[in-house]
Amino acid sequence: YSLGKSGKPREAEWTTLAAVVIEEDNRFYVACLATGTKCTTGERSKLQNVIIDCHAESLCKRAFKKFLCHHFLNGHSVDGLKFHLFISQLPCGVIERYRGAVDKDNEQIGIQRKPGKGEKCEKASCVDKIAKWNILGFQGRRLLAITKKPIKFDSIVIGNCTEKPEYNGKRFRACLTIDKYQIDPNQNKIIKSEITNMFPLNYCPSLHFNENFRESIFTRRESVNASNSAIVFWKENGSTNMVDVVVNGFKQGVTRKEVTKKLLRISKQTLTSDIDRLFDVKKDHDL
Numbered sequence: 001y002s003l004g005k006s007g008k009p010r011e012a013e014w015t016t017l018a019a020v021v022i023e024e025d026n027r028f029y030v031a032c033l034a035t036g037t038k039c040t041t042g043e044r045s046k047l048q049n050v051i052i053d054c055h056a057e058s059l060c061k062r063a064f065k066k067f068l069c070h071h072f073l074n075g076h077s078v079d080g081l082k083f084h085l086f087i088s089q090l091p092c093g094v095i096e097r098y099r100g101a102v103d104k105d106n107e108q109i110g111i112q113r114k115p116g117k118g119e120k121c122e123k124a125s126c127v128d129k130i131a132k133w134n135i136l137g138f139q140g141r142r143l144l145a146i147t148k149k150p151i152k153f154d155s156i157v158i159g160n161c162t163e164k165p166e167y168n169g170k171r172f173r174a175c176l177t178i179d180k181y182q183i184d185p186n187q188n189k190i191i192k193s194e195i196t197n198m199f200p201l202n203y204c205p206s207l208h209f210n211e212n213f214r215e216s217i218f219t220r221r222e223s224v225n226a227s228n229s230a231i232v233f234w235k236e237n238g239s240t241n242m243v244d245v246v247v248n249g250f251k252q253g254v255t256r257k258e259v260t261k262k263l264l265r266i267s268k269q270t271l272t273s274d275i276d277r278l279f280d281v282k283k284d285h286d287l
């Protein structure tokens, strides 16, 4: 399958690529992938129905939920499957100079905002999001009712390891473990007694730095602009390839006025109704 030209970085642009690969009986396939480096900023009231976090990792999670909905609608389960996350470069938040300011309102746990020039983005850096997924899973809050346990990555593979000194496994691992949040020991005790059986705080996938994946288009270059558009791809029903192209947080080719009518398939509203439908089918089935 080949993605069309639409949404791909133009010449002299770079983007990040994130993908979820599923391993089943030693067979590997891509369940979903996304590109993207941007955050949509602006007045909050004008950002309804707009995707704010358009970094590849975050868009990939939306695509994964689409994949999962169809996977479950077709009666499949996730038992026996292994999940691997590929990112074409270190996620934002790991390397000092690509870090965003720490969210002051959230000082207790010190969530980093997304880095970037221009207006500040309120969303957490990708590495903080991955740290959260290591605890709560990648399936999202509502789908946990169906997966029964959080879907965690067995491994995370980082590509484009050309900046060798910075591809430091220790540093990346430190960013991904809960210790960095230095949770108050008293609070920690409460958390431990109630939810850590289901959501252990110390899980970290195996981390791999792939030196063979070298695609300059998928790595940050200071001299070159980041691509404005993002491609989101996922598989439905095993073989149907679905694509959304996101520009400025909404569907490519749609004006801001049309945003509520011409929704992305990965928009919050569409995902909500997908999951509602899945719950309805499951309920009928279980009765």
Ligand SMILES: [Zn+2]
Binding pocket: 055, 056, 057, 091, 092, 125, 126, 127
């Ligand atoms: Zn990011």
